[in-house]
Amino acid sequence: MKDKKLKQWRILRLIALGLCLLTFTPVVIPKGVFTPELFGIPYSLWTSFLITVALVWLTYLGTKVHRTDEEEEVRP
Amino acid sequence: MKTWILIFGLIYAGLLIFASLKSYKKGRSVEDFMLAGSSIGMLLGVLTYAAALFSTFTFLGMPDFFRRHGVGAWIFLAVSDGAMVFFILWFGYHIRTRVRQLGFRGVAGLISNCYGNKWAGYIIFLTAFIFLIPYVGIQIQGISIFMGAAFPGFIPSWGWSVGIVIVMLVYSEIGGLKAIVYSDAIQGVLLLTVLWIIGYNCLSAFGGLEAMFDQVEMDNVALLSTPGPEGLFSAQFFIASMIAIVMIPVTQPQLTTRLVVMKSMKSMHLMAVAVGAFAILVITPTIFIGMYGASFLKDSLGEYPVAQQANAFFEEVFLYRQPNAIAALALVGLIAAGLSTTNAQIFALGSELRGLLKMEEKMVMRITKIGIFIFALIALLFSELIKDQIAMLARVSFAGTALMGPMILLGILSRRKVSTFIIYASLLGLIVFLLSLTGIIPQNYFGIRLDLILFAALATAAYISYQMSPHSTQTN
Numbered sequence: 167m168k169d170k171k172l173k174q175w176r177i178l179r180l181i182a183l184g185l186c187l188l189t190f191t192p193v194v195i196p197k198g199v200f201t202p203e204l205f206g207i208p209y210s211l212w213t214s215f216l217i218t219v220a221l222v223w224l225t226y227l228g229t230k231v232h233r234t235d236e237e238e239e240v241r242p
Numbered sequence: 243m244k245t246w247i248l249i250f251g252l253i254y255a256g257l258l259i260f261a262s263l264k265s266y267k268k269g270r271s272v273e274d275f276m277l278a279g280s281s282i283g284m285l286l287g288v289l290t291y292a293a294a295l296f297s298t299f300t301f302l303g304m305p306d307f308f309r310r311h312g313v314g315a316w317i318f319l320a321v322s323d324g325a326m327v328f329f330i331l332w333f334g335y336h337i338r339t340r341v342r343q344l345g346f347r348g349v350a351g352l353i354s355n356c357y358g359n360k361w362a363g364y365i366i367f368l369t370a371f372i373f374l375i376p377y378v379g380i381q382i383q384g385i386s387i388f389m390g391a392a393f394p395g396f397i398p399s400w401g402w403s404v405g406i407v408i409v410m411l412v413y414s415e416i417g418g419l420k421a422i423v424y425s426d427a428i429q430g431v432l433l434l435t436v437l438w439i440i441g442y443n444c445l446s447a448f449g450g451l452e453a454m455f456d457q458v459e460m461d462n463v464a465l466l467s468t469p470g471p472e473g474l475f476s477a478q479f480f481i482a483s484m485i486a487i488v489m490i491p492v493t494q495p496q497l498t499t500r501l502v503v504m505k506s507m508k509s510m511h512l513m514a515v516a517v518g519a520f521a522i523l524v525i526t527p528t529i530f531i532g533m534y535g536a537s538f539l540k541d542s543l544g545e546y547p548v549a550q551q552a553n554a555f556f557e558e559v560f561l562y563r564q565p566n567a568i569a570a571l572a573l574v575g576l577i578a579a580g581l582s583t584t585n586a587q588i589f590a591l592g593s594e595l596r597g598l599l600k601m602e603e604k605m606v607m608r609i610t611k612i613g614i615f616i617f618a619l620i621a622l623l624f625s626e627l628i629k630d631q632i633a634m635l636a637r638v639s640f641a642g643t644a645l646m647g648p649m650i651l652l653g654i655l656s657r658r659k660v661s662t663f664i665i666y667a668s669l670l671g672l673i674v675f676l677l678s679l680t681g682i683i684p685q686n687y688f689g690i691r692l693d694l695i696l697f698a699a700l701a702t703a704a705y706i707s708y709q710m711s712p713h714s715t716q717t718n
Contacts, residue, residue, distance in 0.1 A: 209467070
């Protein structure tokens with residue numbers, strides 16, 4: 167159970183890191199380009215908005231698999 | 243408007259008095275006073291962390307950032323905040339584990355203990371002092387400018403600044419960290435409410451989201467993409483900003499303390515998620531306010547010199563173009579934002595000072611309180627001297643303190659007695675960064691920002707320090 171959680175936590179870390187790195191590439195910040203728009207929102211804004219929501223969601227998932235006080239206290 | 247200011251001001255003052263009296267406990271221990279008994283629950287935790295993080299800088303700086311530099315401002319703050327809250331899960335666990343082993347008397351004291359070297363603590367304290375004081379000063383200045391605009395000629399601007407500092411000192415003296423946490427909670431709610439009301443008004447002026455971006459496209463199309471009209475938002479700027487912001491819980495003592503004083507690890511985890519959601523909620527309306535300034539105030543602000551445009555923008559959009567009651571609420575919200583953040587930062591400096599003092603606890607407490615008073619006075623002095631863009635000053639503050647990140651992280655994570663090499667490398671990094679800020683040395687080398695180079699160099703120095711250390715037990 168503990169190994170499974172650790173593996174899940176590692177996967178979440180990789181996804182979070184990947185999303186952060188993606189933000190700095192032309193995939194999210196193409197120079198001087200604001201299309202395609204989504205509901206009129208410029209490209210870099212809506213893509214980065216989705217990345218922010220994804221990071222917060224990953225944080226939530228992280229709370230389910232990351233170690234907590236209780237587990238720490240029973241460790242030798 | 244003055245009547246509304248009086249009404250909202252009295253309600254806010256009443257809540258502050260109630261909170262400080264509720265926090266005051268006769269015969270309280272030093273731990274109660276400085277660390278709120280380490281029993282902050284999830285809801286209070288979210289609001290106090292968010293209020294310490296989203297200060298006058300969010301209230302005033304972010305709308306101005308969107309107005310001047312465009313939509314990339316979202317990546318600068320919101321994406322970085324998303325990364326920061328994820329990082330809190332990991333860092334919060336490790337620092338709380340370390341605190342259980344070594345106790346907590348401020349970050350400087352903790353890291354001194356981790357390294358068994360007092361210089362580690364001194365350097366952390368010095369960095370916090372250098373970068374937090376100007377930031378506090380500019381927040382005090384921001385409030386006094388607004389008060390001056392609302393009550394022209396009533397008292398000089400420095401009079402408002404002195405008033406703010408007195409309230410802050412009295413308040414923290416009575417209630418300690420718990421009172422600050424309560425005032426943060428009030429500010430968090432107020433900040434969110436005011437920004438959404440004003441943001442909604444700004445969005446309505448355009449006639450909706452799509453109409454807003456259509457209008458901005460006509461007025462200044464460069465605002466809709468990166469790097470923005472002034473070319474600020476390069477990939478390098480975003481990377482350096484993200485590192486600086488992700489390091490905030492590690493290197494800004496007022497926020498590290500808030501992770502430590504949470505009741506449990508579970509509360510801290512949930513707090514991290516909620517802070518992320520709060521970040522999205524609080525930054526979104528600043529887009530609308532900024533775009534409003536870029537379109538509707540383009541011509542009127544163009545008449546001011548660039549250095550004065552930000553203040554003129556704030557006064558116009560928060561005070562003059564809002565109904566009286568909203569403008570009054572904005573003013574009280576701004577005071578609350580400035581007060582809680584300055585309070586948190588000055589109190590944290592006091593807490594850091596306490597961690598470095600080794601003497602009888604009663605004497606430590608007395609010196610800490612005198613220290614808090616002196617820090618507030620210095621910040622007051624700075625508030626009269628500094629003239630800068632608040633968002634950029636905040637960023638410099640984050641970047642400056644972030645330089646201590648590798649040293650702090652290594653101290654917390656390592657179970658070996660770590661070589662002191664990283665301590666002196668961090669001091670050198672700090673000196674180089676300060677030289678670049680004062681213009682003595684350049685801020686770019688081979689096209690790379692100095693803050694990025696320094697951070698990479700210090701991370702490498704941390705690795706070398708670790709490798710130079712004698713083996714004992716394994717690290718995390």
